[in-house]
Amino acid sequence: MHTLHRGLVALLALMLAAFYLPLAQAADSRIEISKGHTDGFYVLTDSKTPVVKVANGIRNTLYDPNEVVFLIDDSTYGTGYTFRGLEHSGPEGYYTASFDADRYFEPGWSAPGFRDNGFASMRIDFIAATGPGPIALFGNDPLGGEDEFAIAPFLEGGRYYIEPGASLPILGHTHAHWYFEHAGTYTITGQAVGVTHDGTELRSETFTEMFKVEKSEQDARPSLPSLPIGAPVDSTPAPTSPAPTAPEPTAPAPSTxxxxxxxxxxxxxxxxxxxxxxxxxxxxxxxxxxxxxxxxxxxxxxxxxxxxxxxxxxxxxxxxxxxxxxxxxxxxxxxxxxxxxxxxxxxxxxxxxxxxxxxxxxxxxxxxxxxxxxxxxxxxxxxxxxxxxxxxxxxxxxxxxxxxxxxxxxxxxxxxxxxxxxxxxxxxxxxxxxxxxxxxxxxxxxxxxxxxxxxxxxxPSVSATPVPSTMPHSVAAPASPVxxxxxxxxxxxxxxxxxxxxxxxxxxxSATASPSAAATSSSSSTSPATASSQEGGVLAHTGAVGVLLALFTGLLLAATGVILVGRRNAGS
Incomplete structure (x- = not known):
């Protein structure tokens, strides 16, 4: 019986060691975000120094950009993406606004209230990027006329690619289309830069965001490694004036x-x-x-x-x-x-x-x-x-x-x-x-x-209709359908x-009160979602860690039960 006890104790120690190893690996993993309204560059300026966050979901849940990964679904894959102006990209790739995509997911950017906080302008400067191919960012060209392949740039200077030296002006709350030529893992490193009215530039801490483009079964091309895109630029230029240290925000983002x-x-x-x-x-x-x-x-x-x-x-x-x-x-x-x-x-x-x-x-x-x-x-x-x-x-x-x-x-x-x-x-x-x-x-x-x-x-004078309560606390249910x-x-x-x-x-x-809605709004720069946007919008995948947790918990309980039964039998 003692031999049985020693064996069970050794088994428990082995199980615990195996359990804590994947937990340590999981601590270094990123939170996966693949749906819901998302601002990939959400710049807070209440501290008078830009602070970059990721905002996700209808409650604007905030995340550290260094701790998230954006998942681009494999249903965005296609072979006919002949965009005008993308000289470094081929027609085969992954386009976030694809009509074949299973869900809409296009991270955007915003810097709420930066003008009220003393800034004349706000931008994202890109310092480094890696990936198996180029990263293109652009919008629709509403005045493109007959050119069905026309697109419009968002990056400064009419550029279409996120690479070292590129800058993204933040004019307000905006979303855009992303195009990745190859599946794989991409990283984007940058800083938010706010310019005050006297020309002073205040920079955020450097951040690195990650995109993971899932490979489609239809993509027969060989997988490519992630390599540096362009030559990295200096992320710490000489400051034009001392900048206060930005405290980590503890309050939630502006309400949605x-x-x-x-x-x-x-x-x-x-x-x-x-x-x-x-x-x-x-x-x-x-x-x-x-x-x-x-x-x-x-x-x-x-x-x-x-x-x-x-x-x-x-x-x-x-x-x-x-x-x-x-x-x-x-x-x-x-x-x-x-x-x-x-x-x-x-x-x-x-x-x-x-x-x-x-x-x-x-x-x-x-x-x-x-x-x-x-x-x-x-x-x-x-x-x-x-x-x-x-x-x-x-x-x-x-x-x-x-x-x-x-x-x-x-x-x-x-x-x-x-x-x-x-x-x-x-x-x-x-x-x-x-x-x-x-x-x-x-x-x-x-x-x-x-x-x-x-x-x-x-x-002209605008008379507002009184709305003492936008939603009555108590509404009697209708006695019969109208x-x-x-x-x-x-x-x-x-x-x-x-x-x-x-x-x-x-x-x-009644169900006939509205005309038949046969057509759904098509995708635009802030396109309608093709999948339900649930609160938070984060897929907190547990993966193997969650499975191991359940498995080892069950085994621990079973082993403990065997030991207790063995001790009881030994004492009787």
Missing amino acids: SASQPEKLSTEPVTISAGHIDLFNVASRGGLLELAAKDGTGKGYVYRSPESVTILIDDSAFTELPASLAQQLAERGYFISENGTSQQTLPFMGWDTSAVAPDYSSIDLEFISVTGPGRILLFQSSPFTGLTSPFSDGRFEMSSGSVITQNFPSHVHTNWLFTEPGVYTVKVRAAGTPQAGDQRLASQVGTYTFVVGAEPSHTL AAASPTAQSTGAAAVAASTLGTVNQAV
């Missing part, structure tokens, strides 16, 4: 949809530049809420639609190429989906990320559209040309138009207003809860656009709610 307050701001505001999700849809207690998510300052401010006036000044006026004029208009006030003009013009989009997990598919139903001209929305993409975000395939926003987001997504598109003047748009969000079968709708929000005014133009409602007329709603909660009721609507 999941942290939406119970009361929207109703203070009238005019937005003439910066990022704003005009149609921000959130689920609170299973009820839909429509708001304008204003990201033009340090953090997000959630506003009632009626309190927001969008000012688009004359700098947006554009003569369109002949090929686009045939489908759209010859000229108008144009705002790009790429966000390249967001320092001087509004960068407008919509976001349904915060409806998860209560909802998946959401319709934006346009009740009425009025103005002196037409409002045209369109998206551009290599290989497909112009596409419409509307379900009926038309480019013009009109009463009865519907945008369907089949999955929670954050989207930007091209806007074109054909005439100067004041436009009014009434819209609501509608969808069917995943745990129910009754279609619900948000309140109708009214949005105002003033187009063609000079920046100093005196705006009859089918036309999206061209405002529904009176079916849920009983206190009179003081004006405009907050989630109306129950």
Whole structure:
């Protein structure tokens, strides 16, 4: 029996040693991120010195960029990627905006509130890069005309490749397309550089981010090793002035949809530049809420639609190429989906990320559209040309138009207003809860656009609709389904709610209340997701470590049981 005990003790020691070895290896591994809204370069400036983080998910969960790896799915593989301007890349590779991709995942960048914190500009300087091939970063070219392979650069100087010496200006919140010619592991090393109004440059700590491109079974090319891309540059130039040490931030990033307050701001505001999700849809207690998510300052401010006036000044006026004029208009006030003009013009989009997990598919139903001209929305993409975000395939926003987001997504598109003047748009969000079968709708929000005014133009008074509580705490369930409602007329709603909660009721609507949504918004610079964006969005893979943990735990318990039984038998 003693021999049995010694053998079991030795077995336990061996098992524990084998268990702790993979745990030590796991401590050096990176957190894998492969879905959800992600900013790969998320620059914090509250400490007056740039600090680079990775922000992921609808709650903007922050990570150290040196501790994450971005996974690019093998479904992004293709052989026909003939992009104009990518002289160092072949047509076979991995393109994050591929229509064949199983899910949308395109890390972007942002530096919320850097101007409010004393910086005139912000950029990412790339110091070193490694990989089995070049790393291309670019956007759609919305004015590319008939050139279906046209793309637009984001990097300074019109460059398309991330390599030592390249710089990425951060104008605001932006997403782009990534193209990797080969599968394998890539690293990007850089610094955030903020320039103050007196010309002083303040630099962040050096960071190294990692991308892992999964190899497709269709890719018959041999695997290539990761090698340095270009010649590394000096990461520590002589400072022009002393920079304070940046403390590690302990507070979360500026709140996103999941942290939406119970009361929207109703203070009238005019937005003439910066990022704003005009149609921000959130689920609170299973009820839909429509708001304008204003990201033009340090953090997000959630506003009632009626309190927001969008000012688009004359700098947006554009003569369109002949090929686009045939489908759209010859000229108008144009705002790009790429966000390249967001320092001087509004960068407008919509976001349904915060409806998860209560909802998946959401319709934006346009009740009425009025103005002196037409409002045209369109998206551009290599290989497909112009596409419409509307379900009926038309480019013009009109009463009865519907945008369907089949999955929670954050989207930007091209806007074109054909005439100067004041436009009014009434819209609501509608969808069917995943745990129910009754279609619900948000309140109708009214949005105002003033187009063609000079920046100093005196705006007309905008009266905000009172919204004492954007989501009633108690809403009586409708006694019976409401009859089918036309999206061209405002529904009176079916849920009983206190009179003081004006405009907050989630109306129950029949499944036929919205026109058929046969088309889903196509990918743009901030394309709609093709897979559900769950909170956090991080795949915390346990891999072999998790399996070993379960295995060894079971074996430990079994061995302990054998020892106890052996001791009891020996004593009896």
